[in-house]
Amino acid sequence: GAVVSQHPSRVICKSGTSVKIECRSLDFQATTMFWYRQFPKKSLMLMATSNEGSKATYEQGVEKDKFLINHASLTLSTLTVTSAHPEDSSFYICSARDPWTYEQYFGPGTRLTVT
Amino acid sequence: AQSVTQLDSHVSVSEGTPVLLRCNYSSSYSPSLFWYVQHPNKGLQLLLKYTSAATLVKGINGFEAEFKKSETSFHLTKPSAHMSDAAEYFCVVSDPVGSGNTGKLIFGQGTTLQVKP
Numbered sequence: 001g002a003v004v005s006q007h008p009s010r011v012i013c014k015s016g017t018s019v020k021i022e023c024r025s026l027d028f029q030a031t032t033m034f035w036y037r038q039f040p041k042k043s044l045m046l047m048a049t050s051n052e053g054s055k056a057t058y059e060q061g062v063e064k065d066k067f068l069i070n071h072a073s074l075t076l077s078t079l080t081v082t083s084a085h086p087e088d089s090s091f092y093i094c095s096a097r098d099p100w101t102y103e104q105y106f107g108p109g110t111r112l113t114v115t
Numbered sequence: 116a117q118s119v120t121q122l123d124s125h126v127s128v129s130e131g132t133p134v135l136l137r138c139n140y141s142s143s144y145s146p147s148l149f150w151y152v153q154h155p156n157k158g159l160q161l162l163l164k165y166t167s168a169a170t171l172v173k174g175i176n177g178f179e180a181e182f183k184k185s186e187t188s189f190h191l192t193k194p195s196a197h198m199s200d201a202a203e204y205f206c207v208v209s210d211p212v213g214s215g216n217t218g219k220l221i222f223g224q225g226t227t228l229q230v231k232p
Contacts, residue, residue, distance in 0.1 A: 034219065034220070043225045046219055046222075093158065
């Protein structure tokens, strides 16, 4: 199957700082990527749909000014957690959708810890 | 609106015995249904998917699932559990892409499968 990478795999940052997470589709061009959040021992919650060349579509209850999404190219989407707080600590997972098959391929996830 | 309910948060089986993970769905459309597995601190791996073809879907690692429209169910089964099957399993529903639908995935709450030696 297709490969999606995330960087970094884990990051620790101080409260009040911002952190950027990258999601790359390595062997196909993805016009649509998705960002999920997973709390410990919980399911994945869709945060937003990232569309190349246009604004992201956020799910209800997700603060778009706090979780900035940029989909600057067909192989890269970034999620920036701005002014991070300890409650933002979580496992963030991205997926990229193959435009031909519509199948979503998931990245390995990024564990964010805010101290 | 689509939703999916996994009926068991935790399932424990002995190695070599059958596995049954239950999932019920709700969808306004003819849904696409998936089962994903997540091993500890790892990404999600697709086990199998149903997209309106055969109702009995075979996946990787000996898993299969049967789509039953009358029961709105998509239960995951495996005849004989291995220790390596211990993981978190997610049942997922999706709208078809197009006609205003984004094809986004809606995840169930997850079922933790424990396999005892």
